[in-house]
Amino acid sequence: MLSVDIRSLDGRAVELEGSIDPEDAVWLDGDIRPSSPVTVHGRLSSAGEGRYYFAGDFRGTAIGECTRCLIEVSVRAGDSIQCLFVESGEDGLDDDPDVFLLDGKSSSIDLRPAVREGWLLAVPTFVLCREDCKGICPTCGVDRNTTACSCASDGDARWAALRERATEP
Numbered sequence: 001m002l003s004v005d006i007r008s009l010d011g012r013a014v015e016l017e018g019s020i021d022p023e024d025a026v027w028l029d030g031d032i033r034p035s036s037p038v039t040v041h042g043r044l045s046s047a048g049e050g051r052y053y054f055a056g057d058f059r060g061t062a063i064g065e066c067t068r069c070l071i072e073v074s075v076r077a078g079d080s081i082q083c084l085f086v087e088s089g090e091d092g093l094d095d096d097p098d099v100f101l102l103d104g105k106s107s108s109i110d111l112r113p114a115v116r117e118g119w120l121l122a123v124p125t126f127v128l129c130r131e132d133c134k135g136i137c138p139t140c141g142v143d144r145n146t147t148a149c150s151c152a153s154d155g156d157a158r159w160a161a162l163r164e165r166a167t168e169p
């Protein structure tokens with residue numbers, strides 16, 4: 001469970017373990033969603049009147065696209081999270097990305113939005129299917145990992161043009 005009843009804390013710390021499904025309502029349109037449940041574990045503790053501190057970590061996998069050859073690649077993402085949940089807005093805290101405001105009417109803390117933010121920062125946006133991926137030939141469009149083409153070995157014609165320009169007087 002990633003939702004905790006504040007009243008059950010009563011000044012103590014609780015160990016938490018749970019996961020967020022790829023279909024969970026916490027994900028928004030445009031998010032890079034996980035391809036399998038993101039597992040979360042950590043410790044939530046009381047940090048003074050109306051304040052709660054969570055420290056833990058999460059990990060999961062996502063489907064990315066190789067930047068060079070565009071095939072789908074499974075990527076792992078994970079990180080640690082530390083965040084503070086506060087019952088009411090305090091000056092200076094609102095701008096802190098690691099501070100989450102608690103709904104005054106609610107008696108529980110939902111960790112999913114904090115995990116979501118951490119996840120979105122942790123998922124790599126630059127993915128390679130393998131370190132030496134040769135990519136797609138910019139001239140004829142073949143996948144150079146599987147097919148050899150006879151285009152100029154000097155690579156991308158656009159780079160060649162740039163190089164020429166750079167050496168002009």
Ligand SMILES: [Zn+2]
Binds near residue numbers: 069129130133134
């Ligand atoms: Zn690739």
Ligand SMILES: [Zn+2]
Binds near residue numbers: 139149150
């Ligand atoms: Zn080619």
